[in-house]
Amino acid sequence: MIRTFTTSITRRLPVLNHVRLYRALAIESSCDDSCIALLERTKPNQPPTIIDHAKKTLHSADVGGIMPTAAYTYHMATIANMCRDFCHKHGISATSPPDLICVTRGPGMAGSLSSSTEFAKGLSVAWNVPLVGVHHMLGHLLTSFLPQSSQQPHANPPQFPFLSLLCSGGHTLLVLSKSISEHEIIINVSDIAVGDSLDKCARELGMYGNMLGRELETFINNIPQIEKDEFEAMNVDTRIGNKYKFRLTLPYQTPKNGKFNEGGIQFAFAQFLSNIQEYKKKFYISDRSSGEFDEKTKRMIAYKTQEFVFDHIIDRINLALKTHGLRKSTADGKLVGVRDFVCSGGVAANKRLREKLFRDLKFDEIGPDPFKFHFPDLSLCTDNAIMIGLAGMEIFEKLQLKTDLSFTPLRKWPLDELTTVDSWTNVDEDEVNRVCKY
CATH class of the missing domain: 3.30.420.40 (ATPase, nucleotide binding domain)
Structure with missing residues (x-):
């Protein structure tokens, strides 16, 4: 039925x-x-x-x-x-x-x-x-x-040209829009979209629902703050750096693949699912007969995975701002005149992503004027x-x-x-x- x-x-x-x-x-x-x-x-x-x-x-x-x-x-x-x-x-x-x-x-x-x-x-x-x-x-x-009915009731709409992070279950793009009809893709995704990745990671952790990315966010929001602080301070650069033997890195950071590839700056989200699957198979289930994560380990993986997924988005956008900005000698001036940043799509409803974008994007790379953020109603x-x-x-x-x-x-x-x-x-x-x- x-x-x-x-x-x-x-x-x-x-x-x-x-x-x-x-x-x-x-x-x-x-x-x-x-x-x-x-x-x-x-x-x-x-x-x-x-x-x-x-x-x-x-x-x-x-x-x-x-x-x-x-x-x-x-x-x-x-x-x-x-x-x-x-x-x-x-x-x-x-x-x-x-x-x-x-x-x-x-x-x-x-x-x-x-x-x-x-x-x-x-x-x-x-x-x-x-x-x-x-x-x-x-x-x-x-x-x-x-018009914004809740969060920004008096905000003016973005003015062309503006940047948009479009993040959903099917797409993850950073787009420079010069008019209704002129759009340049600054960053595309090389494998799967961020929403698809979060959904699959949530399912791998045993979550159930019609919108698994939202279930994952709710699950993480309910983690006690003392545990969030513990997970935040935990080093996952190597498996020996934490008691869980859990390792997680951002895509495009190693000398082997570098920050760029043939398609320019790109997002990549498939590795976050494979990382959980590998950990479950090699470093977790082998030590436990049940084959399931204990609750605290599940909370740790969920928290660190969502943080790194969003950190990867921030890292890629900051690289694009540096590459195409105004203040650096290597900049090509592509972002001249941009003063508005839009984040929309299903994943844009995630409040943690909104917090990290607002806090961690380095807009000083493109000019001295403050940027205006635009988040659609949830x-x-x-x-x-x-x-x-x-x-x-x-x-x-x-x-x-x-x-x-x-x-x-x-x-x-x-x-x-x-x-x-x-x-x-x-x-x-x-x-x-x-x-x-x-």
Whole structure:
């Protein structure tokens, strides 16, 4: 039996003195979340109002992770009914359609993407409204443009050019964004994404749940402070440096692989799982008949692993700041003018990562002015349709592009190739004005 987790957010709209506005219906299903959102924009160059957002998530903990075929079946059984109920709730129909449809085109799992892209095409034809196929990571990147309802209620949105750490279960990138359409990947990942690594490490430690990275964070947060202090002071450079014989190092630190590789500066997270597996096999289970970690050892491994995963992210970004900054003679000036730093994606919800970024990033490498940090609301860090609607509205208005109905989902779609893929269609000024009733 398929079990789901359902969430819904509804926000009351302010009373408006005019009716010159437009609404966008957005759909997201790139992985295991079926998401729908309705956004409304009343003024150009202002963030839209979030009217409502709904999400249902495939329960995959019992099978050890997300299975693409199960996710495809789940979305096929969920999206249409979910959209019908959502539209009925908000009075959306063929006689009162939204003005724009936005749907995730990629990157993601092909089956999951196709379930919503084909449905969105049908809505576009039936309602005779334009459709925008949105890049999933662009959605994450733009979430900080939305008003902060909790942590930073008065913060201004980032200004181009800005840097973004996009960290999720499927991607880990440091991106320099010069505009809505111009994105340069400063650091890519060479193996698996940080969220995937944390999930697998948590599973190897015996944790259970639909979002294992969050389970790991909660587990670590509940460690007594006296133990955290002990683990923090523990030297794991060598196995003989601690009573647990546990060794852990940052990737790309040895002379053999160096700080750079052929692809430039990169992240790497696969070794954190293999490190736990090797330790369990060679240095732990061989001494214990049960084959399971005792509770304190489990807490130590969890704490040190999460710390080193995030330290690796900090180390790589600091190297990029030094390489591309302004103050060093070796700098190429690539980051001239950058004064904002965004962290978004599912892993960006981890409070320890936010603390370490704020504390340990060496922004003095790029110039004397203080940096402004932007962290989206926790509810918008994980996959959602709100970000897809926002990105689609920006593409339609700022780039004057929509997507031809012949488009197909893109399992891989580099962010620096946002507008070079097929099926983009130019939108003339008349259509923009007809949709955006400003």
